[in-house]
Amino acid sequence: MVAPMGYLPQLMYGALITLGVALSAVLFGAAFGLLGAMAKLSASRxxxxxxxxxxxxxxGTPDLIIILIVFFGGTIALTRLFGRTVEVSEFGAGVASLAFVFGAYATEIFRGAIRAVPVGQIEAARALSLPAPILFLRIVLPQAWRVALPAFGNQSIILLxxxxLISVVGLEELMRSASMAAGATREPFKWYLAAACLYLVMTGLSTILLRLAERRANLGYERR
Known part of the structure; x- marks a missing residue:
């Protein structure tokens, strides 16, 4: 039998898994959001x-339902595609589902930020015959990112x-690790409190990093 404090390394490992899932989901979700924003602003109906x-x-769909659909539906889809049983990993399902959800919110964040870029600058860039990819990367994206960063950062902390929720599919992230330790030691208060403290540390550090990023993004802009 594992000693009560023997579950602490398991809890720390779960925290690392949580960070891995969150970072991966933010990166993929940002890509989904950027593509979604460009689609919403396109001329194509x-x-x-x-x-x-x-x-x-x-x-409009609860995140937990999307996680379950991706996990079980992904297994069914891949099995039919390859003609043999293919199981979706818990980590992959967690990243894919959270990125998919995050992307929907990031779409609206990026859409509003892109529309906030002064039209005059875009017209001036077109007058200089800048190619569309260069115009977007050098003119639109840097300014849109500055506007989007506060809301994007807030949504990232929510995603963390x-x-x-991914604990429902069996991934041993922080919440599931705390649940296993609580069940084994019959001390749920202590382990769930420890998990809460770790979440607080992670969100606190994320907030500090995001504020530093916002400060850097706003260099050269006057505060009004």
Whole structure:
């Protein structure tokens, strides 16, 4: 039998898994969000319709249901695709589902930020015959990122806490590790309190890093 404090390394390992899931989901979710924002701002009605449906459906569906659909539905889809049993990993399902959800919110964040870029600067860049990719990367994206960063950071912290939902599919992240330690030692208060403290440390450090990023992004801009 493992001594009560023997579960502490397991809890710390769960915290590392939580961070891994959160960082991966933010990166992939940001890509989904950027593509969704560009689709919503495009001249193509089908693209706008698909992006609108994506944000409405995902934001209107509980995150837990999406996690379960991705985990079990992904296994069914891959099994039929390859003609043999293929199971989706808990980590992969967690990252994919949270990134999918995060992307829906990031779509609206990026869409609003891109529209906040002064039209005059875009028109001036077009007058200089800048190619569309260069215009987006050098003119639009840097300014849009500065506007989007506060809301993007807030949503990232929310996602970090949402990783606790992945425990339902068996991934031994922080919440599941705390649950296993609580069940084994019959001391739920102590272990769930320890998990809460670790979540607080992670969100606190994330907040500090995001504020530093915001400060750096706002260099050269006057505060009004």
């Amino acid at each position: 089908p693209l706008r319709a698909v992006a609108e449906a994506y944000t409405i459906v995902v934001r 806490k949402q990783t606790s």
